[in-house]
Amino acid sequence: MDPRFVGIPELTGVPRIAVVIDVMRAFTVAAWAFSRGVEKIVLAATEDEALALKEHHPGRLALKDGAPAAGFDLVNSPALLRSADIGGRTLVQKTTAGTVGALAVADAPLILCASFVVAGPTARLLRGAGVPGPVTFVITGEDGRAEEDxxxxxxxxxxxxxxxxxxxxxxxxxxxxxxxxxxxxxxxRRGSHPDDVALCLELDRFPFAMTARREDSAMVLRPTTVPRTVVGPRGPGKRRHH
Incomplete structure (x- = not known):
């Protein structure tokens, strides 16, 4: 693997493989949503688009970062999401960093969205694929300078x-x-909970990676099961879930 670490403003061309990182909090929240039974997450470019996607598809829930706002059902907080009744629903997510980063690499053949809570499965997926070329890690926070990402x-x-x-x-x-x-x-940061930081730092909390791809005209994020035993470029090996 040949990793490149870039901020959203530094993206040029279409990466072969993109790993979009948002630890605090978009892709920690997304992982919690899947653990709570959400079927898929549609990534929206703007808050207006998020509300339109909700309106045109009854039953969807809209989520944004920052303070609660009219039309939005949820805020971008893993602690507030962990008790939400969202099983079987589709979530529309709009944040200032994570979703922007994913949409910026929408044409990449493989897009993974990640944070610490799915770090191990994401690494196993990359290792199992035997990636020979560059992997672009998109550091979404603070124009590529976010230390947590x-x-x-x-x-x-x-x-x-x-x-x-x-x-x-x-x-x-x-x-x-x-x-x-x-x-x-x-x-x-408004729309937060005192437990958010601790939840964002739970390493390998969930056993799946998260893959984004175009479905019709939308960018859709879904969980991807990753075996604990993978065959990578160095042969088979056991991977222990922490």
Whole structure:
């Protein structure tokens, strides 16, 4: 694997494989939504588009970051989502970083959306594919400078290249001490919960990766089961779920 780490403004051309990182909180929230039984997540470019997609498809739920707003059913908080009754529903998600990053690489042949809660399965998927060429990790926060996203991307890249024997503590510490974590902990970011940071730092909480692709005219995110035993470029190996 040849990892490249870029911010959204630095994207040029169409990556062969894109891993879009948003730890705090879009793709932690997405993983929680799937764990709560959401069937799929439609990624919207604007809040108006999110509301239109909800209106045109009765039964969908709309989610945004920031404070609650008219027409939106949920906010971008894993702690607030963990008790929501959303099983079997379709979620429309619009955030300022994660969904923007995914839509920016919409033409890539393989798009994975990730955070620490699905880091292991994402790395196994990359390793199992035996990726020979460059993998573009899109650091969505702070124009590519978000420490929590960069730490997660570097962890996934290293674990995808070498297997499960990678210590996660230094990467999680970087995320824990990030600007985003501080803003969430102190309530600077609206639509948050005191447990959000801790939930965003739960390594491998869920056993699936998340794959985005075009379905008709929309970008749709779905969970992808990843076997714990994969065959990569170095042969078969066991992967333990933490």
């Amino acid at each position: 960069l730490a997660c991307a570097e962890y996934i890249a290293r674990r995808g290249a070498t297997g499960a024997g990678v210590g996660a503590a230094p990467y999680l510490d970087r995320a824990r001490n990030s600007r985003a974590a501080a803003e969430l902990s102190t309530g600077v």
